[in-house]
Amino acid sequence: MPLSNIQIVYQDAALLVVNKPTLLLSVPGRADDNKDCLVTRLQENGYPEARIVHRLDWETSGLMVLARDADSHRELSRQFHDRETEKAYAALCWGEPELDSGRIELPLRYAPDNKPRHIVDLEQGRHALTFWRVVERHGNYARVELTPITGRSHQLRVHMLSIGHPLLGDRLYANPEALALRDRLCLHASLLCLSHPQSGERLRFESPAPF
Structure with missing residues (x-):
């Protein structure tokens, strides 16, 4: 290909x-x-x-x-x-969060009877931490910046769902209204910072969201 x-x-x-x-x-x-x-x-x-x-x-x-x-x-x-890396994601979420920023610290695991979905499980889930910040408000949706501290599968999608703001276009987790607003999952890895593996120089890369 x-x-x-x-x-x-x-x-x-x-x-x-x-x-x-x-x-x-x-x-x-x-x-x-x-x-x-x-x-x-x-x-x-x-x-x-x-x-x-x-x-x-x-x-x-x-x-x-x-x-x-x-x-x-x-x-x-x-x-x-x-x-030691830094990552941030641009996303569009359903509705408008009441606050301008916050943190979500909820453990996650596979939904055993509904893979590949993941769920919050306070007893058997693995620790997961996400920081979020509202960038723009648009009435029925908002543009947010998401910063994962841990790297669990589907972490950002499930964490935003857990606070009532699923990501637009998410075929696994969005409600019908959020799914209908966009024809793709509105989640984009927009920032990546790391140290060069040979020189140790700190490198920073940015990519604007295509939505």
């Missing part, structure tokens, strides 16, 4: 920073018809050494970093594990 609409934001000998489009897997799925993905397209189009460091959901767009050698992969993975 061609690179298509994958934008190369930055590259050097150690890493790649790209903009993943919506409706593209980060890594191959288990089924034979789910092999097309970001890392495979990169490997087949000039970056055979590209190694995945972190993931975005299939429907989520935005910034991702990939390593280009084993040592860089090890160091970048460590930064994500030790929460």
Whole structure:
């Protein structure tokens, strides 16, 4: 498959920073018809050494970093594990939050009878923390900035749902009104800060939301 609409934001000998489009897997799925993905397209189009460091959901767009050698992969993975990176997401949520900002600290786990959905589970869930901030108010929806401190699957989507503000266009969690307002999940990885795995220089990348 061609690179298509994958934008190369930055590259050097150690890493790649790209903009993943919506409706593209980060890594191959288990089924034979789910092999097309970001890392495979990169490997087949000039970056055979590209190694995945972190993931975005299939429907989520935005910034991702990939390593280009084993040592860089090890160091970048460590930064994500030790929460030394900074990430922020642009999103549109249903309704207008009463406050201008807040935090959501609710543990999450798979919904065992309804995968791939996740749910809040105060007893068996894994710790998850999100900060949110209203950027714009539009009556029946709001533009928000979401900052995940942990990196649980579907964390931002389930946390916003938990406070009554599901993300627009979210086919897994949105109510019918929120789903109808947009034809895609309105969640975009808009900010990524990390230290270069070789030089240690602090790098900052930004990507405006396409919605």
